[in-house]
Ligand SMILES: NC(=O)C1=CN([C@@H]2O[C@H](COP(=O)(O)OP(=O)(O)OC[C@H]3O[C@@H](n4cnc5c(N)ncnc54)[C@H](OP(=O)(O)O)[C@@H]3O)[C@@H](O)[C@H]2O)C=CC1
């Protein structure tokens with residue numbers, strides 16, 4: 001089985017560059033699907049309070065023969081839970097549902113609290129508390145724009161380990177990627193295949209033919225060669241295996257550049273723009 005590279009975060013901890021995401025995996029199916037992903041070799045699971053399926057992730061890991069140190073687990077604080085005492089309770093519940101004493105990475109899901117008058121800077125201080133308690137090994141953010149990152153740098157001493165943002169060939173999100181890199185923050189690319197939206201693209205299809213791989217594999221390999229962390233979601237064991245098999249071939253620099261050139265700017269987004277998003281689910 002190919003080895004997934006580990007990347008080093010700015011706090012010295014490491015993270016597997018390829019993981020498995022469980023957004024939109026129904027809670028009742030999550031233990032089974034996460035178990036299949038572990039069987040396929042994935043050792044990094046990306047979940048969130050918002051997804052309602054942390055329990056299933058915890059059950060799958062507990063039922064496996066893997067030890068706690070073998071699996072990197074990320075979860076995220078939901079938008080309605082930013083008020084410090086509410087965040088503390090929600091985080092307690094996350095650890096209980098995942099059946100762990102510590103998550104490897106805990107993120108602010110969106111810089112957009114609901115049901116709270118404070119803002120994401122005070123929320124970040126609550127995450128720093130979780131890290132100091134040893135209950136979140138690393139902490140980071142998600143859907144942070146350059147201005148959000150700048151405020152954290154001005155007002156707090158802890159730099160997020162990652163920024164999890166929408167990135168794929170149709171929306172390369174270069175401004176947020178560059179601001180993250182400039183601050184020493186690794187980028188996690190969410191919806192890495194644009195939920196399937198890039199798979200029929202003619203340029204990617206042509207490259208896929210020339211390297212003898214699928215368009216999903218070529219797209220995921222493009223992310224890896226750009227240094228981003230990815231966790232494609234699939235409910236099928238065949239596609240889980242396909243998405244995992246991306247470490248035994250390489251794209252040329254020209255092929256990487258040709259895929260990057262598919263960026264459609266804002267038109268290419270599949271999810272909300274954090275600067276314009278005025279409603280997000282609790
Ligand atoms: N922080 C945030 O705000 C967000 C974070 N995320 C994270 O990113 C993860 C991945 O993003 P997600 O939105 O799920 O989208 P992805 O880009 O991973 O695409 C998932 C979709 O593509 C299909 N698919 C997967 N692999 C293949 C393949 N090899 N060939 C053809 N189709 C395939 C899946 O179908 P099937 O299941 O049938 O295989 C599913 O419909 C999430 O699970 C979550 O962890 C996602 C969105 C926002």
Ligand SMILES: O=C[C@H](O)[C@@H](O)[C@@H](O)[C@H](O)C(=O)O
Pocket residue numbers: 023048050271272280281
């Ligand atoms: O992690 C998942 C994402 O944040 C997702 O919940 C949102 O992007 C959602 O699709 C929306 O449109 O509000």
